[in-house]
Amino acid sequence: MKFDTAGQPEQAVVAIRRFARDEKALAVIGPFLSSECRVAFPVGDREGIAMMSSASSAPGLTDGFQYAFRNTMDESVKVKRLLDMMGERKMLGKSASVAYAADDFVSKSLGAEAFPRLLKEAGLKVDGSVSFSFNAFDLAPQVSQLMANPSDTVGLSAPPESAAKFVRELRRLGHKGRVIGGSVFATPEFPGRVGEAGDGTLSTVTFFSGLDNPRVKKFVADFLALAKERKLPEVLPPSQFDSASFDVVYIYADALRRANVTGDPSKLAAERKAVRDQIAGLKDFPGLEGPLTMGPKGDMIKNVYVIEAQGGNWKLFETIR
Known part of the structure; x- marks a missing residue:
């Protein structure tokens, strides 16, 4: 199931409530933007449903919440x-x-x-x-x-x-x-x-498409091929937000397996908490972006790639682990 917020924070709140109350979802991928997370994270926390953003990076947005996570790093x-x-x-x-x-x-x-x-x-x-x-x-x-x-x-x-x-x-x-x-x-x-x-x-x-890594090279090639197939107006290499979204799907899949989720409606609250606990305890997950560990405040700990603009392209300047 999906919900297009059109980048509107108030619609992110509607989405979280719909997923939690009407759809009986176990967890949510999103919200995407920091402005959405700022208002939606408190709502999801009260509903007891895990949320994970793949783009939000404004400082401090996950602080104090039990169910709010970001597969990003604070700016x-x-x-x-x-x-x-x-x-x-x-x-x-x-x-x-x-x-x-x-x-x-x-x-x-x-x-x-x-x-x-x-x-x-x-x-x-x-x-x-x-x-x-x-x-x-x-x-x-x-x-x-x-x-x-x-x-x-x-x-x-x-x-x-x-x-x-x-x-x-x-x-x-x-x-x-x-x-x-x-x-x-x-x-x-x-x-x-x-x-x-x-x-x-x-x-x-937190992701650089030019890394000399077989998994990264395959992801970039597949991403570009799909972008061309969909006839996007501008075909560009994947960004850190694309790779983070990719990893979020696999992080949740791993958490669902580890939590032994059954999908039984009578166990919804307990299984939501079990998924949340798996996410909170994530350590050295083999992500596309490198090893991923969830930090104590709900932001992912991961490699930082310093990139430099040169000649119309980004060049890798240094990797900070």
């Missing part, structure tokens, strides 16, 4: 690991600034709260912060503010289209600092859309 965790790596390699410089899309939930969570704190903890002086609308036509005013005191590092948090536009404007006005980000703009199409201006931009993902 702040990924950025912290990126900054640690850059510090070890002496890539950070001395100063930083932050830019973020204020009308995108995840971008604002990372840009307004996590990025300033993490940059300061990394020993950088944060010289400025600007926000913008993700569909803004002209970003020159915001970039000009940063140009008044150019920094060595720019923490950027925005959806791909607006992030690409911001980076192009940053370079057009002569800013030389390295742009870094979490996963918000780390889509397969970003390097091609930002062009040469994006070269050197670092981002963090």
